[in-house]
Amino acid sequence: MEYRKLGKSDLSVSVITFGAWAAGGWMWGGTERKQSVEAIKAGYEVGMTSIDTAPIYGQGTSEEIVGEAIKDLPRDKVQILTKFGMRWDLTKGDLAMHSKDNSGKAIDIYKYAGKESVIYECEQSLKRLGTDYIDLYQIHWPETVTPIHETFEAVARLKEQGKIRYAAVCNYSASQVSEADLVCEIVSDQVPYSMMNRKIEEELVPYCINSQKSILAYSPMERGLLTGKIKPGHSFAEGDARSEMKIYQPESIEKVNAFLQKIKPIADEQGATLAQLVLKWTIEQPGITIALAGARNAEQTIQNAKAAELKLTSQHIEFINSELSKL
Template sequence: MKRQLGSSDIQVTPITMGAWAIGGFMWGGNEEKDSIEAIEAYIDHGVTSIDTAPIYGFGYSEELVGKAIKNYDRSKLQILTKFGMIWDAEKGDFAFEGKDNHGQLRKVYRYGGYETALRDVEASLKRLQTDYIDLIQLHWPDTTTPIDETMRAMEKMMQDGKVKAVGVCNYNAAQLKEAEQTIKLQSNQVPYSMLKRDIETAVVPYAIENNLSIIAYSPMERGLLTGKYQSSDALAADDHRTNYFKRFDFDKVATLTDKLAALAAEYQATTAQLVLAWTFHQPAVAAALAGARNAKQAAENAKAMDIQLKPEDLARIGEWIDTI
């Protein structure tokens, strides 16, 4: 069931919990009890890999993960987190600004400097209430810091026993090649879905050639591919998807999700489960991230791991999405 992450000893579940939404920030808030129950439901249904980051709720997502995993055998869980998005200093590339869960305006920067990276991983360990991280990832490229400096920071984390494996997020093929002159990367976490397939041109071929795993985020396009949303009108004003969804043609997406729903029924699955299964059936993809804000959603997402798509159905889906 689990997939090896690159050439490392880390194995992750093909469905991995994406813990962005439970941080509340940019997702219209959250309920702590529901979030912890979602994590527990995932683990209880076989999803033992959890992907979080400091910026998700400005540390809150990591804190929730730390609380939720206390009653489980840590050695059977895979905790993935990140560094490189800071809000306590003006360094690196400005990313965005927004209000945190307490209403305080924060300016966020992409910064992968050596000392800051080491400091940030220590803070993550405390919030997660663990003494090691299975996979540490640079959250975004930082044009103000040489790639080799950031890679040396991750090398130091491994030497100190703070992390077991290292990866990056949102890297293109050229950046991956440069980074691997300093350290062997095990993964690249990138956006990938039926509606966003640009990584297939260069990133996926690089990953296959260099034994690097793809961790796909937003495989359901933040809920759009479930067929649940016919427009962005029903979303909360502070939900980032209000603007995000505007980039898509809702009529074309609806045609696709109708076809997916019919095929999903043949597998006795939901559209969302089929979309997740399609994602982790793609070349080089070790895991598809799936968020959940309550136990019911987590249990439903976990069921996608049981789906084994037939080659002919993968081909059919390929034909459908080529028309989008």
């Protein structure tokens, strides 16, 4: 495993970080708690020491699973990345979506990051995670009700109190990162980025490179699409949000799989899977510090971690990018 520091901080994280959204079950058609705990532990054993979670993933379930998985591990050898700013228990802020919890009960999700809410959410996360500090505390989404400076004054207070080590953002534009950074040093921005979604290369990547901030790429495998294992007509479990997404419709799946077959020889020559190749390509892109990879069980985690071991030449990357430009 390779480790990289976030921004100008001394926080080193594994280039392949465990993404615990699916572990929470929410929007992924449920979860198997025991397998998720084992998946996180297996990651630690092969050097995947960083875990990214959020309160909203299963409305506390994901954080509880992470807490259970790390309780017997040395705390200073594990990096916990969690979030704040999405409430399902409070009708305040911007309505983000109508949804259902893991039991099927209807819930409304709000984006809200008022001062008192940030402090409250941190306390709840610490309890669920079973720890007294969070390594990286990230606002989950921008919201329009609370001024950015107010939100990050609360984050700065948490940092002063030692409850969090570093502050970060998710889904922020370059200008929003810059605004937050005036109040509290921001070390990273977690955003969607994959072979199929490269929008951030235009503005955010140059900004982060120039200002020495890290980019954490989420959904680098487009929730499984870039593994090559999803075929046209794939049947998703009830509650799995992927079934309604345009990129998961048969025509799109067919086009992506044809591209994957073209780059598969690069994986084959190293005895690697397509998923491993995709993850390695992601962390080799300019400005990208780490890639988040979810897993349902220990074997998937171990396979994800092996992506860091692949060797990609500039010719490999040029070929992949050339084929991508044809899509």
